[in-house]
Amino acid sequence: MTTTRERDLARPPLWRDVRVLRVLGQVGAVLVVFLIFRWLVGNLLTNLSRLGISTSFDFLFGPTNFQIPYASEFNPRAEVWQATLVGVKNTFLAGFFGIILASVVGLIVGVSRLSENWLVSRIATVYVEFFRNIPPLVVIIFFGAAVFTNGPFPLLRESWELNWFGTDNAFLLINNDRWGVPGFAGTGELGLFWLIVGIGVVVGAVVWRWRTKAFDATGQPHHRVLWFLGVVVAFFVVGYLATGQPFEMSWPALSENRRRIDGGFEVNWGFMSVTIALGLYTASHIGEILRGSILAVHTGQSEAANALALTAFQRYRFVVLPQAMRIALPPTINQYLNLVKNTSLGTAVGFADLTAFTKTSIGNGRPAFQSILIMMAIYLSFSLVISLILNILNRRLQLVTR
Amino acid sequence: MKSIKLLAVFTALMLVFAACTSDDSGDATTTEADGGGDGGTDTTEGDDVDLTQTDTLADVRAAGQIVCGVNDGLPGFGVVDADGNYDGFDVDFCRVVAAGVLGDADAVEYRPLTAEARFTALQAGEIDLLIRNTTWTATRDGQEGANFLFTTFYDGQGMMVPASTGFTTLEDLADANICVLSGTTTELNLTSVFNARGIPFNPVVFEDNSQLRPAYEEGQCEGWTSDASQLAAFKSAIEGEGGDDQFIMAEIISKEPLGPVVADGDTNWAQAVEWSVMATVQAWEFGLDSSNIGSYSGDNPNILNFVGSDNFDPGLGLAPDFAVQVVEQVGNYKEIFDRHIPAIGLQLEGSPNNIWTEGGLMYVPPYR
Numbered sequence: 001m002t003t004t005r006e007r008d009l010a011r012p013p014l015w016r017d018v019r020v021l022r023v024l025g026q027v028g029a030v031l032v033v034f035l036i037f038r039w040l041v042g043n044l045l046t047n048l049s050r051l052g053i054s055t056s057f058d059f060l061f062g063p064t065n066f067q068i069p070y071a072s073e074f075n076p077r078a079e080v081w082q083a084t085l086v087g088v089k090n091t092f093l094a095g096f097f098g099i100i101l102a103s104v105v106g107l108i109v110g111v112s113r114l115s116e117n118w119l120v121s122r123i124a125t126v127y128v129e130f131f132r133n134i135p136p137l138v139v140i141i142f143f144g145a146a147v148f149t150n151g152p153f154p155l156l157r158e159s160w161e162l163n164w165f166g167t168d169n170a171f172l173l174i175n176n177d178r179w180g181v182p183g184f185a186g187t188g189e190l191g192l193f194w195l196i197v198g199i200g201v202v203v204g205a206v207v208w209r210w211r212t213k214a215f216d217a218t219g220q221p222h223h224r225v226l227w228f229l230g231v232v233v234a235f236f237v238v239g240y241l242a243t244g245q246p247f248e249m250s251w252p253a254l255s256e257n258r259r260r261i262d263g264g265f266e267v268n269w270g271f272m273s274v275t276i277a278l279g280l281y282t283a284s285h286i287g288e289i290l291r292g293s294i295l296a297v298h299t300g301q302s303e304a305a306n307a308l309a310l311t312a313f314q315r316y317r318f319v320v321l322p323q324a325m326r327i328a329l330p331p332t333i334n335q336y337l338n339l340v341k342n343t344s345l346g347t348a349v350g351f352a353d354l355t356a357f358t359k360t361s362i363g364n365g366r367p368a369f370q371s372i373l374i375m376m377a378i379y380l381s382f383s384l385v386i387s388l389i390l391n392i393l394n395r396r397l398q399l400v401t402r
Numbered sequence: 403m404k405s406i407k408l409l410a411v412f413t414a415l416m417l418v419f420a421a422c423t424s425d426d427s428g429d430a431t432t433t434e435a436d437g438g439g440d441g442g443t444d445t446t447e448g449d450d451v452d453l454t455q456t457d458t459l460a461d462v463r464a465a466g467q468i469v470c471g472v473n474d475g476l477p478g479f480g481v482v483d484a485d486g487n488y489d490g491f492d493v494d495f496c497r498v499v500a501a502g503v504l505g506d507a508d509a510v511e512y513r514p515l516t517a518e519a520r521f522t523a524l525q526a527g528e529i530d531l532l533i534r535n536t537t538w539t540a541t542r543d544g545q546e547g548a549n550f551l552f553t554t555f556y557d558g559q560g561m562m563v564p565a566s567t568g569f570t571t572l573e574d575l576a577d578a579n580i581c582v583l584s585g586t587t588t589e590l591n592l593t594s595v596f597n598a599r600g601i602p603f604n605p606v607v608f609e610d611n612s613q614l615r616p617a618y619e620e621g622q623c624e625g626w627t628s629d630a631s632q633l634a635a636f637k638s639a640i641e642g643e644g645g646d647d648q649f650i651m652a653e654i655i656s657k658e659p660l661g662p663v664v665a666d667g668d669t670n671w672a673q674a675v676e677w678s679v680m681a682t683v684q685a686w687e688f689g690l691d692s693s694n695i696g697s698y699s700g701d702n703p704n705i706l707n708f709v710g711s712d713n714f715d716p717g718l719g720l721a722p723d724f725a726v727q728v729v730e731q732v733g734n735y736k737e738i739f740d741r742h743i744p745a746i747g748l749q750l751e752g753s754p755n756n757i758w759t760e761g762g763l764m765y766v767p768p769y770r
Contacts, residue, residue, distance in 0.1 A: 047525075048525075048547075050667060051525055051547030051665060051666050051667060052544075052547055052666055052667070053525065053545065053546070053547045054545065065590055065593060065594065066589050066590055066592075066593045066605075067592075067593045067596075067597075067603070067604075067605050068605075069604060069605050069606055069607050070604060072602065072604060076593045076594075076597060077597075145616065148622075149616055149617050149620050149622055150616060150620055155621045155622070156579070176620070176622055177579060177622055255577065257576065257577055259576070259577035259578050259579075259624075260577050269622075347584075347609060348609070348613065350606050350607050350608055350613075350617075352607070356584065356607065359518045359584060359585060359609075360518070360584040360585050360589065360607065362518055362522070362585065363517050363518040363584060363585015363586060363589075364585060364586075364587075364589065364590055365539075365541040365542060365545055365546065367545070368521070368522050368525075
């Protein structure tokens with residue numbers, strides 16, 4: 001009898017000890033994953049070597065040998081990794097501007113959905129239902145084909161030129177292939193200029209903190225955005241004059257043979273199709289997220305704002321939206337990530353993004369496996385960096401609860 | 403913090419993988435050096451990987467059909483009709499191989515492939531045979547694990563422009579947008595020829611011709627470059643459907659030998675495919691076609707061998723009467739050519755695709 005009681009009190013045997021079993025379970029799971037991974041990779045490498053296909057990454061340092069669309073500054077003799085960077089740049093730009101467009105339109109749509117104006121809320125509803133029920137690829141192809149290729153715009157050589165008021169300088173060149181907008185052309189030492197502007201931004205940040213502290217201490221209006229912008233603009237102007245006006249306005253103009261746009265910035269139809277299509281598509285999702293988040297803010301908050309005689313704008317800007325943002329941010333991060341990943345659909349409209357580049361490169365004899373591995377790594381880094389930045393923001397926005 | 407950890411884990415995995423890769427590629431090269439091109443070079447590399455010699459010929463016979471990678475959107479070479487049937491010059495050569503190897507030209511499963519996916523499909527064993535207007539190049543032979551066989555069509559890259567532009571040379575296209583398919587040798591030729599001549603240009607790249615054609619017809623591209631046979635096919639298609647007149651420049655800027663491709667490392671299968679394909683040219687040379695090959699009653703010993711009348715078997719793993727099956731069910735080379743190619747505006751006479759006795763390049767080793 002005593003022995004049984006002692007056994008009850010002692011720790012159970014190892015194979016029944018839940019703590020041991022948990023650890024073993026985890027070790028087992030990791031082992032299984034590792035073995036599967038090793039089996040897959042081993043399989044692949046054996047098969048590749050049976051076919052005599054190289055598994056090295058040396059191809060990255062060979063010449064690219066093909067021209068990248070709408071990248072006339074790219075020399076086809078450059079190495080493959082440099083060409084990959086052009087693809088990465090295009091993916092980044094499409095993702096960046098797409099996110100800005102999606103956020104702005106999404107905010108407008110989300111707020112409009114809740115508008116008391118019947119027409120405004122109905123238009124927003126139709127917008128959301130239209131875009132979110134169409135696959136993004138179809139939206140992209142629609143923009144590429146219906147707006148540009150077959151659209152209302154003239155050919156490049158017959159571009160519409162919209163002149164800056166009272167001058168001969170075009171501020172917009174419109175056609176179905178690439179649009180020209182004014183840009184800046186460097187004429188002197190730009191490094192020093194950017195250094196001065198950089199210092200300006202740092203000083204601006206310091207001023208921002210000073211105004212915040214002053215506001216916290218005294219309650220005076222802080223106007224920190226104005227202060228910050230004022231400081232940066234001041235440094236910008238001083239830097240521009242001090243370094244001897246290192247750049248000038250560059251206006252877009254058709255070249256002599258009317259096949260190029262010289263000067264200014266140039267955006268091609270693939271980029272515009274992808275950015276606008278994905279921006280509008282994602283905006284429909286972000287709009288819905290925002291609407292839900294605004295509705296999730298307790299009605300008492302709005303009532304309290306009304307009781308303080310805030311205007312409708314003030315109620316949104318200072319009471320409802322800041323709280324809605326907290327709820328909206330995590331799902332919005334997902335939408336941003338989706339948008340960046342969806343830029344890979346741009347191959348359908350000839351947009352030279354990372355995916356298009358990789359596919360072309362594989363078709364031209366670069367090893368498929370390594371190329372795709374690199375592409376995956378780049379997309380993964382993009383996504384992780386975006387989540388990282390937004391998660392930091394998210395943590396700062398969350399309510400501090402005690 | 404979570405993303406930092408994920409990033410770290412991922413980097414670690416990549417490092418592990420990179421280590422694996424460099425190890426194994428080292429192994430692979432030594433194995434190959436030892437093996438010296440002989441058939442049985444396989445040595446087991448990983449302890450947990452079963453490596454057996456592939457025998458596609460036996461696999462194909464067991465399956466009762468061949469899986470053939472083709473183009474499904476190239477008039478004359480490979481198209482799908484409204485009923486889902488494949489038709490075209492390349493498609494007929496899939497049928498030739500099926501007739502030669504299996505005795506049944508219809509025992510083919512077609513797998514439509516994009517230019518970019520074709521070699522991966524071949525490497526993965528997803529298809530037994532690739533006949534998809536694929537140009538034979540050294541890099542593809544060496545790095546894609548591909549084994550290029552008898553060239554069925556000698557092609558060259560050309561440039562098409564709307565006739566109304568009056569352009570006649572590549573120099574007329576300086577700075578112009580030029581439509582081209584991605585992942586093709588065409589894209590490389592375009593870049594190298596234009597660069598060599600110092601002509602700036604902007605490629606507008608599409609994945610398939612159904613996207614490329616509207617961009618060209620709407621004038622977004624001023625030129626369309628591709629194999630001359632493809633351009634001829636689309637020229638007749640555009641003009642036939644009421645589009646603008648098109649002009650194909652006289653200048654041919656590259657050599658594009660097109661033919662069947664199999665995966666490296668299976669000599670028996672490669673031989674079976676190659677001799678099935680070459681039988682169509684041999685039959686043509688002998689003056690045999692689908693109407694008379696079955697009833698040959700002469701006494702030319704070479705032809706008697708060819709039609710397998712004395713059960714002559716050179717040991718290629720093919721039935722003695724394979725040539726009869728090929729020609730009766732599909733036709734000789736000229737019949738296949740005439741069925742598809744003149745319709746897209748190209749003639750046999752005077753082209754490299756004519757038989758060698760008429761000054762062309764179609765020359766096959768003797769069947770004896």
